[in-house]
Amino acid sequence: MLLVEHLRKEYSQLSGQSTVAIDDISLSVERGRFASIVGPSGCGKSTLLMCLAGLTRPSAGKVSLAGSEVTGPPKNMTVLFQEYNKSLLAWRSVLKNVRLGLEARRVMAKAEMDERARHFLDLVGLRGFEQHYPWELSGGMQQRVAIARALAYEPEVLLMDEPFGSLDALTRLELEDTLLRVWDELKTTILFVTHDLEEAIYLSDEIYVLSARPCQVILRIESKLSRPRDQLTTREDADFIAYRHEIYAKIRGESARGRELK
Numbered sequence: 678m679l680l681v682e683h684l685r686k687e688y689s690q691l692s693g694q695s696t697v698a699i700d701d702i703s704l705s706v707e708r709g710r711f712a713s714i715v716g717p718s719g720c721g722k723s724t725l726l727m728c729l730a731g732l733t734r735p736s737a738g739k740v741s742l743a744g745s746e747v748t749g750p751p752k753n754m755t756v757l758f759q760e761y762n763k764s765l766l767a768w769r770s771v772l773k774n775v776r777l778g779l780e781a782r783r784v785m786a787k788a789e790m791d792e793r794a795r796h797f798l799d800l801v802g803l804r805g806f807e808q809h810y811p812w813e814l815s816g817g818m819q820q821r822v823a824i825a826r827a828l829a830y831e832p833e834v835l836l837m838d839e840p841f842g843s844l845d846a847l848t849r850l851e852l853e854d855t856l857l858r859v860w861d862e863l864k865t866t867i868l869f870v871t872h873d874l875e876e877a878i879y880l881s882d883e884i885y886v887l888s889a890r891p892c893q894v895i896l897r898i899e900s901k902l903s904r905p906r907d908q909l910t911t912r913e914d915a916d917f918i919a920y921r922h923e924i925y926a927k928i929r930g931e932s933a934r935g936r937e938l939k
Contacts, residue, residue, distance in 0.1 A: 678708040678709075678743055678834060681703055681741075683738040685702075697891035698724045699721050701738070704894055709866055715928065716928065717928055721887065721890050723870065726868070730751075730756045732756070743833060754832050756836045757837045757838065771803065775822065775825045778826060779793060779830065801824055816845075816848070824852075824855070828859060834867075836870075837870065839870055840852075842873075853879060853908075874924050878924070898920055
């Protein structure tokens with residue numbers, strides 16, 4: 678579904694020098710899979726996601742979605758950013774926020790769009806909040822609205838850039854389980870960027886670990902953890918603990934190397 682081949686991103690500076698953010702990354706995500714990307718802070722994870730979404734042109738290499746090269750924002754891909762409170766429209770109700778992407782498509786009658794929006798709000802546990810406004814909701818509830826809006830558009834691929842990073846620990850765990858429940862029902866292909874190693878392991882079928890900037894893929898883990906996942910038993914599984922140790926050791930080494938290069 679999503680194929681990245683020898684991607685490189687280099688930024689030119691006014692001084693004439695250049696900064697390489699991404700150096701020769703290749704990865705692939707099969708249809709319906711849940712993949713995560715982790716790496717040291719500042720390594721280029723968000724830049725990579727912007728290239729995959731067609732929001733930033735790579736300096737070299739290629740991104741393909743369902744066999745077609747990505748040269749701009751694809752219609753069958755949606756990006757969910759961390760700052761959900763800035764993406765929701767304060768003057769529109771929760772229902773109308775979720776309906777927004779459907780309105781842009783202009784293929785459904787209003788009643789059908791409302792029904793679809795209610796369905797996805799129900800999936801994320803927000804039945805009864807359709808007529809509320811974003812500013813009347815908690816941070817976790819606002820992020821549920823953003824997830825419902827992204828999924829209501831029915832993207833083939835959903836890119837998520839640290840969507841739970843600003844939430845408290847308990848809300849984060851709840852939303853992880855909500856996301857897995859919805860993903861299991863819809864089978865949307867998801868690529869999830871996070872700083873939280875345990876979150877990546879808990880959610881994913883496969884995990885890509887990036888090096889310090891300029892980033893490359895230095896480790897890929899194919900998860901053996903069974904589904905459905907449970908916040909208690911899964912995190913106590915021997916494979917979960919082994920993955921955490923392996924990934925942390927890699928990232929700790931890369932963080933130390935990054936400090937030496939500065």
